[in-house]
Amino acid sequence: MSFVIAAVSRALSPRLACLRTAISVALHRYTTDIPDIEWPVPPIKRQSSRPPTPIKLEEQDIEEKHIRGWGNGGQKLNKTSSCVQLLHRPTGTMVTCQDTRYLQQNRKIAFKRLKDKLDLLANGSNSKTGKKIAKLQARKHKQRQRAKKKYHSVDPPGDQIVEAAK
Known part of the structure; x- marks a missing residue:
């Protein structure tokens, strides 16, 4: 372990002496309790995955804006503020929805997308x-x-012709 500390400290410049000290203290603190490991290490059995944490959207965490639409759909879409933009303040995740011409439907879709994004996060x-995605x-x-x-186990047909000509 002292070899690792020496290598790290040599690599660092003299200006970073405090960082060098912090690294040596941290390595000493976290490696004194580790027993010697014999190699090869047997594979560790995978523990059962924890249940997913439920996502709750609270009104004070979400900033909702209704902005003008854009793109295909003509004058009706471009002149009305039917596009919904949601910002989840704690994570900074933003979702925009303009799938339909109606504000309430876009709002519902945007909340569903935000919930899915936060669940994935x-x-x-x-x-x-x-x-x-895994599936x-x-x-x-x-x-x-x-x-x-199927396709890589069969020899290419060109090889068979060359052998037959010999």
Whole structure:
């Protein structure tokens, strides 16, 4: 462990002496309780995943704006403020929705999207969206493996012709 401290301290410039001291104290503090490990280390069994934390949207945390629409849809869409923009202040997550011509429908869709984004941010792969993404990735991986097995195991037809000509 002192080798690591020496290597880190040599790499740092003299101006960072306080950082060097902090690193040595931290390494000493967190490595004294670790027993010696014999290699190779047996694989650690994966613990059951914790349940996802429920997402609650509170009114004081959300800033809602109604802004003018844009894009396809003509004059009606461009002149009315039917686009909804939600900002979740604690995380800084912003969602904009302009799917329909109606403010209430856009508001409902925007809140659903914000809740999904916050769920993905808080729970990661354990969220509803994270599980969908993992499922799609697993399906694509399986498709690639099948295609690889099917098409890469057969020799190209050009090799057979060359061998027959000899």
